Amino acid sequence: MNSRKLMALVNKELIHYFSSFMGYVVLFAFFVISGYFYYLIMVESHQASMQPVFQTMVFILLFITPAITMRLWSEEEKSGTAELLKTSPLTVWEIVIGKYLGVCAFFLVTLLPTFVYLALIIANGSPDYPPLVANYLGYILAAMAFFAIGLLASTLTENQIISAIIAFAMLLMLWVIGAAGDSVQGPMGDFLKYLSVFQHTGDFFSGVIDLSHVFYFASVIFLGLFFSVKILESKRT
Amino acid sequence: MIEVKDLVKTYGALAAVDRVTFSVPQGAILGLLGPNGAGKTTTMRILTTSLSPSAGKAVVAGFDVVDQPEEVRKRIGYLPEIPPIYGDMTVINYLKFVSDIKEVPQDKKANRIGEVLEMLSLEDMSRRLIGHLSLGYRQRVGLAQALLHDPEVLILDEPTRGLDPKQILEIRKLIKSLSGKRTIILSTHILPEVSSTCDDVVIIDRGRVVAADTVENLSQRLSGGKTLEVEVKGPAAEVEKALEKTEGVSALKSLGNGSRGVCRFEVTTDGSNDAREALFQCIVRNKWVLYQLTPLGMSLEDVFLKLTTKETAA
């Protein structure tokens, strides 16, 4: 991994997001939706926690992720720029990690308004800090897992719409698989429930950092990136 | 510098590249000439490691494209068929991005970008979005990208496509000036482009090499001369001498000796008259036996018919 090359790739992704209509639609959606839920929840519950906001945002992220990730590789393939990346002195891992960090960097921007809510919470009460950290960690890990899946979907096709549909289908699977687990008995049911994303966000949002949940998200991220690399490698033939 | 041997790329039943063999010595410019669908782009993709071959071997800048692709990538500049540009970047930002991924030394980056902008007369466009540029300017940005890290091998797929006549001449001059230190392969379906720019030429059609020669020899073969395959039963050395002296023969190449004292030659005629009669007389006079006298190069002519042979039609 060469940091100069990674930075260049991340920067290129950011330039793209901030010069595309879709980038601003996504930012706007994040700002408005998170603001609206923050307002509703704070006014209603007077809780000094980010939990309700993030719990809702994770769910919304499930729908927004495909719009953010669909272009990641599909567009390079379609426009012919994939040839530049593939014939430059870049490893496939550098390409994949660069793109992945690019979308994560864009996501960080969507977190900006939550810092305003955070400041308001801190100003209006004396919140416990460790649970707030757990809230953020859970939300960020879930988002990063979603993006790894979206990136994988994007390596599968040069058509952005199909890429978005595949990403959405895969994310939906990770959600509904929990419900399937509820209706199956025994270890199989437990396993299906284990795969579900929402099984692993709950503890974070109640303010607890459990390493087994961190491990789950890290695994999803790793597998997403690993298979993206394998698919791009197989495309040379 | 570039060695291609029995290269094959198949797509299902179609052989897009079919046992292609050629080599380019260091510092030379090779023109890859062929009609649409000949396999030029496919060959270049293999040479630049973006595609792996089905069979055969290709060595670029001393490294095998299959075994050591990373080493090859460091040493090549590649202009793909579709310029690999990002419409939402400015020309300058794009070239900065390319310098970073192509390992242009940090302290030389700004200088090098300036040089390349100047080479391609892009200075006035540097702050514009690539997506807003005209076709010809986009092509030039694509070329700038290939030259940026000053690679020892340049592989250019139809470099003058989309350019206006003045730019075509300038880019050709630029390409010619780059050779010497660098080894260059360019593809085209325009015959005059090869004769004005290249040292050697490889003509391919439907995946196969139809002719590989220096530009000089090729133009001679084109200027009316025909190629014949002659198979004679007789003492090879004497036959060769006699055929060479026959009226109307401009060049002769031995194709090897078969069994039972039969030898084969490729005879190029000067095109002034049909040399077949003279060749036949010569063989009979010497009491050798004529096995075969076949006009070759028909396929070459076919290919030429499909090529753009006039500059204006390009």
Ligand SMILES: Nc1ncnc2c1ncn2[C@@H]1O[C@H](COP(=O)(O)OP(=O)(O)OP(=O)(O)O)[C@@H](O)[C@H]1O
């Ligand atoms: N991915 C692919 N799948 C199937 N067939 C392909 C693929 N890529 C190329 N081909 C086929 O391989 C052959 C050679 O194509 P190639 O692009 O190399 O031709 P070319 O010489 O570059 O032609 P042109 O002058 O039109 O650019 C064509 O018949 C083409 O249809």
Ligand SMILES: [Mg+2]
């Ligand atoms: Mg082509």
